[in-house]
Amino acid sequence: MLILQLAIILIASKIAGDISVKLGQPSVLGKLLIGIVLGPSVLGLVTDTTTLAEFSQIGVILLMFIAGLETDIDEFKRTGKASAFVGIGGIIVPLVLGYAAGLMLNLTTIESWFLGLLLSATSVSISVQALKEMNKLKSREGTTILGAAVIDDIIVILALAFLMSMAGGDVNLGVVVLKKVLFFAGAIIVGWKVVPWILKKFAPLKVTESLVSAALIICFVYAYLAEFTGVAAIIGAYIAGVAISLTDYKHDVFEKVETISYSIFVPVFFTSIGVTAEFGGITDHLVLIVILSILAILTKLIGASAGAKFAGFSWNSSLGIGSAMVSRGEVALIIAAIGLESKLLSQDMFAVIVVVVLVTTIVTPPMMKSFLVKKSKSHG
Template sequence: MATDLLLNALIFLAAAVLIVPVFKRLGLGEVLGYLAAGVAIGPSALALVADAEAVLQFSQVGIIFLLFVIGLELKPSRLKLMHKAVFGFGSLQVGVTSLLLTACGWALGLSPVAAAVTGFSLGLCSTPLVLQLLGERHELQSRHGRNAFALLLFQDLAAIPVLALIPMLAAEDLLAGGFMPMLQEVLVAIGAFAGLIVGGRLLLRPLFRFAAGTRSREVFAGTALLVVIGAALLMELAGLSMALGAFIAGVLLADSEYRHGIEADIEPFRGLLLGLFFMAVGMTAQIGLLAEQPGMILGLTGALLVAKALSVVVAAKAFGTGWREALNLGVLLSQGGEFGFVLLTAAGAAALLPSSLVNQLVLVVSLSMAATPVMFLAHARLVRPLFKARKARPDFDPLPDESPQIILAGFGRFGQIMGRALQGLKIPYTVLDINADQVAFVRRYGNKVYFGDASRIDLLEAAGADQARVLVVAVGDIEASMRIVASVRQRFPHLRVFARARNRYHAHLLMRTGVNDLVRELLPASLELTRDVLVGLGIPRDQAQHTIDTFRPHDEQTLRRQLEVFGNEKKQIQTVQEAARELEALYEADEDVTTSLEEPPTRPAAGP
């Protein structure tokens, strides 16, 4: 058994490694490569893996993780901003597409109920496919990317009640035997839904606070997996979608301080399982039907792509978008989706649709998914350039809470002062801090701080380092500071790094990596206190400030001279001694200061 499992894993990995890079190099995208790899190793071709259905069933976990990550991104503020797109454009597109496809099904001889189920099922799009295509082209934050996301979110939510309704639609007499069991199922589902929300609000933050307190990345990642799978299974046991449970868990954690850390830990699982899902879709496609009925299958596929593209364009224009965005959405959302597989299979099991038609439609949906990356690539290369000259406004609306200009690593005494100033200026920033207790404490005062180790590349990506302009390294630990700088220099060279240096040695380490925007944490306060001490001795304030102004550039120059002999203790000592003599000479040349120092301080007259 273990040998068979390892062999299957080897086959999947080999197919992905050999085929996906070829498709990506050809510009066709990873998704089409995964689909082709699945077809190659599936029963329709080499038959290297026999049980395609079992693989597809397991790979649904990838969709669960995808919906969880989507939930993490859907902060309440963002949902409020997107509610018109989600419920306006989403309902409009689903309504237009479903009516058009239902009319086509009815015209082809299906019963009204069967046509409605078929039309709705084929009207759904593929969430992982569309998001993957947008992610590959870095268009998730574009105008059409956000509208596509809103539409997909509405579709995922709308598919759940339809899935629950299919057994009711198939029942011949609801009052005789179907109504009460269905009512019981609805009540159980509502109870599970409410339990997940209430329980999540009460338990999730303490659970992750405990996991973060262990300082173990494995425990923290295991906690994230526990939450995702547990929420999905709770919804499954209640008769609802597992993806819905994962999505709700993500939404509940969207405003938590652990959001970026969770997203970074879930991302590898999501990517691997989504790749497995697309390969499973390719494996389950019954290519034999294409050989037996090429005209019908290809004709239905073409009709589905055209009908959905037209309906999406109509809905987008009715929603008020421009032609460029409407065409982008039409091509991007023209395929069937994974929820279509689920609904069509459920309709077949409930005898609403004949099994032969279900098999044909599943193949049509699979082919439409395979065609979409090619169509989207052709559209991007051939059609989009025609609209560039007419573009009158930006391709996206800036979202301050999702597009931080500054990432602040460390939020202790040093970082909090900067954070207060940035907040007062309304400059968006994201804070990462490794101390779970500090994060919990600071958030009680209303600060947006997230738990996580800022030296991790995946966490920086989740925090928006690709779009940010500045990284401020405000951590006090020298080793942690240097790890962060090394990670950023390697992966995000565009980021301008400002750093807190604990001492001269730390400053030299930072300067050796190319970080010149740094402040030694004790220098400004020490110089200010020195100035006040001089004033206390009777030196006029302007002369005391002049003394400090003379010291600062000399010290900076000395710091750079010491950098040239870094690691050579003998020359370091020599440099320090030379710098001390030079500073004495500078002050001796400043007659006003030396004269003030030689004069006794003026004492105030005694009062009566």
């Protein structure tokens, strides 16, 4: 079954992506929407299996690894302040308004803060693809978005640990913070000293594609250790990509990894987002879904755009950066799953959040395109 499903996903995602581009939208939008069509909600040709989920996980890890490989570290240093403004602005507004919305929905204080925190999450894996298609990944805007995503992830995960310890979960805040600090410190030291050495040792081996295998080993180990220490796997993969981007092997690794990723794993990731959408019983909560979707889109857009404007970007660039932070993706879904498990989210609320996350993911690429392409035209 899996082999047939992969064939269906690949053919459908490539055709849908092409149609999306012809309609003036990023190809990723077509791939997301075709996932909904192929999935249980419409045609039922593809089902959400564990194996498909694992393929999808590899896809998002490779996508962020490629983004790391394409990062210009000098530009990254220059945009550090802007990334901090965007990341923090994009957390404060959704957190506060999400909390207020929770209180209006008669949630308890701690459940309301949890909802606010959930709306503060960001996943830029979709935005990375849209930036690549617009040739903006290496621009000042692109680098700011990637930096802000890392900052957002760290703050939200630490705030989540704090909230869980308040909620009476057996979470030791000191241990949580220590694990994150150890991961980032270790990741930077290993990236600086060990990664170049590993690549140098693997490159001359008398086996096919030893260099690319070494790069993928580094990517997967970083992603695993990130997840193990409570940081998102995609952040680990991104840092691994940045580490390799500083070596002489950057271009060789990039070309081969891009080929592997985009021929199978990345299309599966985009399409499976749509496949996992469950629309059963959605009509009972339609009003809540609409309200929370609007809240999710506007709070992130306003908060992150304000941060970008504060950092000196033009309005179009600021709104483009804000748009890129709107997608909540797998980071919000992981937090929602934790909320469901610890009884901070009801089963119904969890189902609503899953649809809201899907909505934020689908609207992100067209919003980014409308602002960032406008900006290039006004400059051109």
